[in-house]
Amino acid sequence: MSRRNDTGRQPGRRQVIALAAMAGLGLSVAAVAPARAAGTVNLLETGSSLLYPLFNLWVPGYTKANPHVRITTQSTGSGTGISEAISGVAQIGASDAYLSDALMKMHPGMLNIPLAISSQMINYNLPGLNGKHLKFSGPVLAGIYSGKITKWNDPAIAKLNPGVKLPDHDIITVHRTDGSGDTFIFSQYLSFSTPAWQNSTGYGTTVSWPAAPGAIGAEGNPGMVNAIKTNPYSIAYIGVSFKQAIVENKLGEALLENKAGKFVPLTVANVQAAANAKSAATPKDERISLVFAPGADSYPIINYEYAIVKNKQPNATTAAEMRKFFTWAISPKGGNAPHFMAAVSFVPLPASVVKLSAAQIAEIK
């Protein structure tokens, strides 16, 4: 009898290992399988790190009443949210920015559905001064981020903050490296308030940051918080849903100059004032910037938090579950309820915008 037959009859050590490995693979496949169990609908949400904390509150709240829906959330940045919603990898792309005209022309089936109103803080880590709310204007921030204002005690900053003893220290600017809706609204504030910034850099989910010496890039809002926490003399723009982290780490939060020339703190009332001033102009496709709203009390950097969604879903069941979830999310009794909004310092959608969003949600087929 040949050797080959021998090994065929008695499995050798290698075969045993191979069998064990295959069994292991089989087990892991089996572990994945229940996700496809009949009746369960899987939705993947990815994108904005500003919206992520809210989704993490929404999902358990929603799926408790709707156990047949499984929603996975990921914090990857608005840029990823937009591109994965377009490619269809994710059903829900979370974004602080709406799609550009050119992208809409390329992908006419994309919907930009506001889910809530958010805002953005300007935070800093200035030893000894974090308890004090420093004042900043758009032009001064543009000067800092374009590397023209490099020291904390620069006359431009001192002029806005009379009586504050500012340190003679280099400013470390922190910006996002991932495609980010926070970059979008921050660069809109700079663009709308400072013509020089508008002409040189403009706005977008990613902008070509002018060379500011010592500038560092960070990934996501958590990365931004960590960057200013670990770097004294740094400044950053951070989504309001991270306010808790800013307070816990005793970092500074600035007052910002609005369109009326007033320096206002980020409060619910001031965000509401800005929303009231601009939301009436929201068009049917709801792509509009709320940044730099008129009004003495308006906080200047606020925005709609968008779900970027394809109007054609692969099957009717998925589409129906998405409509149901979004309808719940924008409802004042559901996702826009005060306890959800307060937890992340968001503001609910005005009634007129809820109507517009509902009309867009109905288009998901």
Added chain:
Amino acid sequence: MSFRRLLALFAGVLPASLVAVILFLAIYSWPAVRFNGLGFVARTTWNLGNTYGDPIVRNGVAQLPGAQYGILFLIVGTLLSTLIALLLAVPTGVGAAIFLAEAVPGRLRLWLSFLVELLAAVPSVVFGLWGYAVLIPLLGQHVFPVLGRLLGWIPIFAPPYGSGYGLLTAGIVLSLMIVPLIAATLRDAILAEPMVVREAAAALGATRFETVWKVVLPGVRKILIGVTILAMGRALGETMAVLMVSGNALNYLPGNIYSPISTMAAFIVSQLDSALQDPTGLAVRSLAEVALVLSVISVGVNAMARLVLYRAGLRGARV
């Protein structure tokens, strides 16, 4: 199909896939190559243009208004971080190799060598996370200021110290990743040096140190050069660990050794999502051009290393 032909086919897949990848990159990035021209490697601007503006067509290439791409800062960041990694890793690797081959008794040598090789098996993202959590605060808050006080008279060591993210940190993390490669290869080479040359040196009255320094090391010189170039290839292409500790500098050249930088490999990862926001696709194709430049440099470096190792007679060198 005969067995021989089948084997030839399988074997042919490997070189063909290398050619295919480079060819794909070249074809895919062609619009960007035309748009960017030679200035691509000489400019320090990575600017997608106005992503919320309307695309325009100029010279047959659709583009966003204001788009301009140049990667000099990436090339400089990549080369400098690799250089620092080699400056740190080569002496360490040579020292470790000599120690393992000459100074440690048999059984202990086996264990220590094993440990060195295990270090090479640690995934790069683990080095990155360690660098992020441990190295950055340590260097940024404690080591850099001391370094600046001691060596501040050399311009590149002078302040500002920045944040701990940057060139030196990236270089240190990279060096940890390539030391095992250098140490393990060199140890094997030193052990393979014939005993007779050591005995001859000892017979001439050379001390142990002199034997190693003047007889053994010159014998493995070519292997050291070869493995150094191989390590350089690895450092040039390392992505994840560098991404996590480099500070991801955009559009400026490092001013000193503490400056944030970015490398070509890390930049491709960090900018892909942003590039997808460009409806003309020019940004993604420009990233492909970065990949093309990186591939050409890396393949070139590796080919050079293999040539040196081959000449040195170490054909089966570990990689």
